[in-house]
Amino acid sequence: MAPGNRSWGAVLLLAAMLPAACGSCGADGGPLEPFDALYASGVEAYYGGDFAGAARCLEQALRSRRELRAERLRCRRRCRGQVRLAALGAGPAGELPFFGALLRRAGCLRSCEEPRLGAASRHRAAEEVRSDFQRRVPYSYLQRAYIQLNKLEEAANAAHTFFMANPEHMEIQQDIENYKTTAGKVSLIDLEAKPHMEDYSAGVRHYDKEEYGLAITFLERALEGYYAEDEDCQIMCEGPQRFEEHEYLEYKAGLYEAIADHYMQVLACKHDCIRELATRSGRISPIENFLPLHYDYLQFAYYRVGDYVKALECARSYLLFHPDDEDVLENAAYYEGLLEGTVDPATIKPRKEAKALLHRHKLESHLLRVAAVGLGFTYTEPNYWKRYGARQDEHSVPSSISSEPEDGPRLSLTKKPTPKPDRELKEGGPLLYSDVKFVYNSQQLNGTQRVLLDNVISEEQCRELHRVASGIMLAGDGYRGKTSPHTPNERFEGATVLKALKYGYEGRVPLKSARLFYDISEKARRIVESYFMLNSTLYFSYTHLVCRTALSGQQERRNDLSHPIHADNCLLDPEANECWKEPPAYTFRDYSALLYMNADFEGGEFIFTEMDAKTVTASIKPKCGRMVSFSSGGENPHGVKAVTKGQRCAVALWFTLDPLYRELERIQADEVIAMLDQEHVGRSEMNINPKDEL
Numbered sequence: 254m255a256p257g258n259r260s261w262g263a264v265l266l267l268a269a270m271l272p273a274a275c276g277s278c279g280a281d282g283g284p285l286e287p288f289d290a291l292y293a294s295g296v297e298a299y300y301g302g303d304f305a306g307a308a309r310c311l312e313q314a315l316r317s318r319r320e321l322r323a324e325r326l327r328c329r330r331r332c333r334g335q336v337r338l339a340a341l342g343a344g345p346a347g348e349l350p351f352f353g354a355l356l357r358r359a360g361c362l363r364s365c366e367e368p369r370l371g372a373a374s375r376h377r378a379a380e381e382v383r384s385d386f387q388r389r390v391p392y393s394y395l396q397r398a399y400i401q402l403n404k405l406e407e408a409a410n411a412a413h414t415f416f417m418a419n420p421e422h423m424e425i426q427q428d429i430e431n432y433k434t435t436a437g438k439v440s441l442i443d444l445e446a447k448p449h450m451e452d453y454s455a456g457v458r459h460y461d462k463e464e465y466g467l468a469i470t471f472l473e474r475a476l477e478g479y480y481a482e483d484e485d486c487q488i489m490c491e492g493p494q495r496f497e498e499h500e501y502l503e504y505k506a507g508l509y510e511a512i513a514d515h516y517m518q519v520l521a522c523k524h525d526c527i528r529e530l531a532t533r534s535g536r537i538s539p540i541e542n543f544l545p546l547h548y549d550y551l552q553f554a555y556y557r558v559g560d561y562v563k564a565l566e567c568a569r570s571y572l573l574f575h576p577d578d579e580d581v582l583e584n585a586a587y588y589e590g591l592l593e594g595t596v597d598p599a600t601i602k603p604r605k606e607a608k609a610l611l612h613r614h615k616l617e618s619h620l621l622r623v624a625a626v627g628l629g630f631t632y633t634e635p636n637y638w639k640r641y642g643a644r645q646d647e648h649s650v651p652s653s654i655s656s657e658p659e660d661g662p663r664l665s666l667t668k669k670p671t672p673k674p675d676r677e678l679k680e681g682g683p684l685l686y687s688d689v690k691f692v693y694n695s696q697q698l699n700g701t702q703r704v705l706l707d708n709v710i711s712e713e714q715c716r717e718l719h720r721v722a723s724g725i726m727l728a729g730d731g732y733r734g735k736t737s738p739h740t741p742n743e744r745f746e747g748a749t750v751l752k753a754l755k756y757g758y759e760g761r762v763p764l765k766s767a768r769l770f771y772d773i774s775e776k777a778r779r780i781v782e783s784y785f786m787l788n789s790t791l792y793f794s795y796t797h798l799v800c801r802t803a804l805s806g807q808q809e810r811r812n813d814l815s816h817p818i819h820a821d822n823c824l825l826d827p828e829a830n831e832c833w834k835e836p837p838a839y840t841f842r843d844y845s846a847l848l849y850m851n852a853d854f855e856g857g858e859f860i861f862t863e864m865d866a867k868t869v870t871a872s873i874k875p876k877c878g879r880m881v882s883f884s885s886g887g888e889n890p891h892g893v894k895a896v897t898k899g900q901r902c903a904v905a906l907w908f909t910l911d912p913l914y915r916e917l918e919r920i921q922a923d924e925v926i927a928m929l930d931q932e933h934v935g936r937s938e939m940n941i942n943p944k945d946e947l
Contacts, residue, residue: 278310284371285324288317289378292391299394304401311395318386321376322489328365329488332358377493389418389445389534396428405432406440413441418534425812445534449478453543457550465554472554476547480606482530490522510628517624524617527637533828540829542638545574548607552584561591562601570603573611574638678702678884679786685779692879699870700861702844702884704784707876710773715850715877718773721766722748722798722850722902725756742807743815743896747799750774751918754925768929770798770904771922777846777906781882785844787910793919794842794909800902801857801893808897815857816893818866821845821885821907827866832887839907841914845889846882846906849875854899862890875901 278286278294295310336358339350363373370376385391392415399408409432416425429441443451456471494515506514531539540546552567565588571581589598618634625632680695680702692705710718726746750771757767774796782791801815819825822842823832834840847859852875859873859881872894873881883889885907893901909915 278306278313284367284375285320285369286313286317287375287378288314288321288386289382291317292382292385295391295394299398304398308395308398308402308404311391311398315386315391321370324366324369325492326485326488328362329491331365332361333488336361389415392444393425405435408432410440410442410444414444417443418445443534447482447530447534449475449482449530450533452478453547456547460550460554463557465557468554469551469558472547472551476606479530479544479547480610483526483610486526486529487523490519490526494518494522513624513628517621517628520617520620520624521632524614524621525635527614528635541833542574544607544610545571545638548574548604549581552581552588556584556588561588562596564588565592565598565601566604569601570607573603573607680704680784682783682786685783686776689780693871698861700883701888702785703861703871703889704882705873706780706880706882708878709777709780709848709880710878712877714769714773717766717769718798718850718904719902721753721762721770722800724762725753725767726798726800740813740815740895742804742811742813744802744804745799746802747797749798749918750796750922751925753798754922758925764929768926771926773848774904774906777848777880777882777904778908780880781844781846781906781908784882785884789910790912791844791908791910792912792914793916794839794907794914795905795916796907796919797905798902799905800900801896802900803854803856803896803898808895811895811897814892814894815896815901818860818862818890818892820887820890823887825864825866825887825890827864830864832864832890834886839885841909841911842885842907843910844882844908845885846880846908847875848878848880848904848906850877850902850904851900852876854896854901856895856897857901858894860892860894862892864890866890866892875903 278291291310291314295307295314298304298306298310336354338358339354341347341351342349366373392411396408396411396415399405399411409429412425412428412432416429419425452471452475456468456475459465459471460468527544528539531543533540548567548571552564552571555561555564555567565585568581568585568588572578572585575581592598592601614637621632622634678701684691684706686709688708688711690707692707693703695701695703698705725748727748753762753767753770756762757764774793778791778793818827820832820838822838822840823834824838825832857875859875860869861871861883862869864887873879883891
């Protein structure tokens with residue numbers, strides 16, 4: 254995100270409260286300076302033109318955040334070792350030893366942390382600031398500051414670090430290419446890289462080159478790093494938790510309820526460390542089957558270097574996670590045969606750390622399920638080790654495997670076959686309405702199941718729809734009230750069909766305008782159903798009238814998107830070139846459409862991309878009556894370029910072929926329309942003034 258993206262309302266407020274001069278980063282010595290205050294000083298210095306001060310403060314902010322985590326880890330480890338939690342005893346006072354140990358550990362933590370960190374309240378950063386650091390926004394500021402200081406290599410590394418977590422920002426990639434040209438050979442170091450993830454990737458690269466010795470070195474180091482990171486993740490989960498359903502000051506739970514509420518938050522965090530450690534920065538989905546993959550690669554690599562004991566050990570470690578994997582079961586049996594007469598295969602066990610992690614994970618899962626039943630704690634257990642048959646996440650299987658004898662070992666990771674569509678894909682059906690104009694089909698839009706149409710609604714209908722939009726839209730509608738859910742540089746507003754009809758019924762907007770919203774969405778549905786030649790009914794999944802408004806003063810040098818690249822029914826993972834059809838994605842959506850209402854704004858082009866979320870395959874400029882429609886899966890990643898001036902409005906429609914996922918509000922809207930169409934419904938009953946129909 255470029256410096257023009259001020260996604261940091263809390264940072265602005267904090268900067269205004271700072272007594273320090275522009276570019277000042279706090280005094281040396283004393284407790285660790287809070288990273289949010291340093292960040293605010295860096296941002297303030299940047300916009301004040303003090304680029305040296307900005308770079309200094311931003312570097313210190315990043316360092317402070319790392320040191321904060323390191324100090325908390327150190328103290329929590331130390332106090333774990335010094336104060337063991339006692340077991341509960343019998344009798345009325347049996348719980349006192351346990352709570353006594355709990356109090357001593359809490360005291361230990363405070364006395365350990367305060368000399369270096371100061372009061373705990375100093376480091377409670379606002380959610381907006383934490384989000385900025387998670388998305389690596391400080392590196393975007395650093396990049397621009399380094400450019401002004403003519404530190405091109407540092408700027409290139411900052412840009413690369415930011416880009417690794419924000420692959421949808423196409424402009425930052427262009428910046429990196431420019432650095433390669435102007436700065437010569439640059440190393441492009443990811444300054445926030447996870448070592449265990451880097452080692453895993455290096456190990457797989459060596460494996461693909463059949464450099465099995467090097468592959469083993471890096472994969473073993475990746476495992477060592479993984480288990481160390483897992484321990485750190487577990488410890489960090491013991492920090493403060495947020496309770497979305499409770500206002501802390503008004504929370505009146507009893508002792509055990511309060512402890513249970515907090516502990517379930519901690520336990521869920523710990524249980525999810527497996528997903529956290531398997532997810533690359535900036536990605537939504539983890540690398541599928543990540544931890545077991547290490548053992549699967551290793552079992553085959555050890556076989557190839559002739560270490561059959563290690564090969565069997567790793568195969569049995571993998572089978573802890575997938576005891577029914579036929580390929581690895583066969584491999585294990587094969588390795589046992591190779592060891593006959595030299596080593597007793599029964600003495601070769603799965604690795605202890607894998608067994609211990611899996612045992613702990615199962616206990617955590619059991620406790621979370623118990624809490625879900627007994628305490629009303631909402632929890633759904635993810636499949637952390639999910640794999641699709643013999644699917645390999647991201648790397649091709651070395652060709653040498655196919656030359657192995659039939660009775661030899663096999664790697665269980667073969668390429669996932671391209672999924673077959675659950676229906677025959679067609680397009681080119683009739684558009685049903687004589688005024689609708691065909692513009693481009695899938696081939697002309699460089700994709701699959703895409704169409705661009707014009708004149709779906711008239712200029713007068715666009716104006717009327719815009720008028721009703723101004724009277725019914727709410728900021729953040731559809732996104733839990735978040736006024737800028739996709740980018741902090743635009744205000745997002747929306748409204749549903751049912752809300753429009755409700756306002757029309759109450760006389761707050763003209764009823765005919767509210768009815769127009771309903772009618773044109775039905776027109777769009779019929780066109781999509783007909784053009785794509787669907788042999789079953791297409792139902793509404795969600796209908797939303799949306800406007801995006803560029804916020805003044807926040808458009809200079811923007812390089813983010815109005816809506817990041819995504820797919821509508823799966824979680825796009827550009828790094829793995831995959832789209833995971835799993836929650837929280839709306840997996841039931843089958844087709845999407847966007848019907849535009851205006852063109853009097855700057856930017857806001859709709860774009861299709863490849864699955865890398867970078868390569869644009871088609872760009873569409875909105876205008877009144879233009880509609881783009883497409884299938885909702887990973888074959889159609891798309892997004893919206895920044896709206897840099899004015900307001901961009903459209904009717905967004907998502908459809909499903911499954912009647913179980915019909916939009917409830919649409920069903921209610923159908924009932925309202927049916928009621929309005931009845932001859933016996935009088936004006937007085939509808940509470941509609943005659944002027945509303947003018």
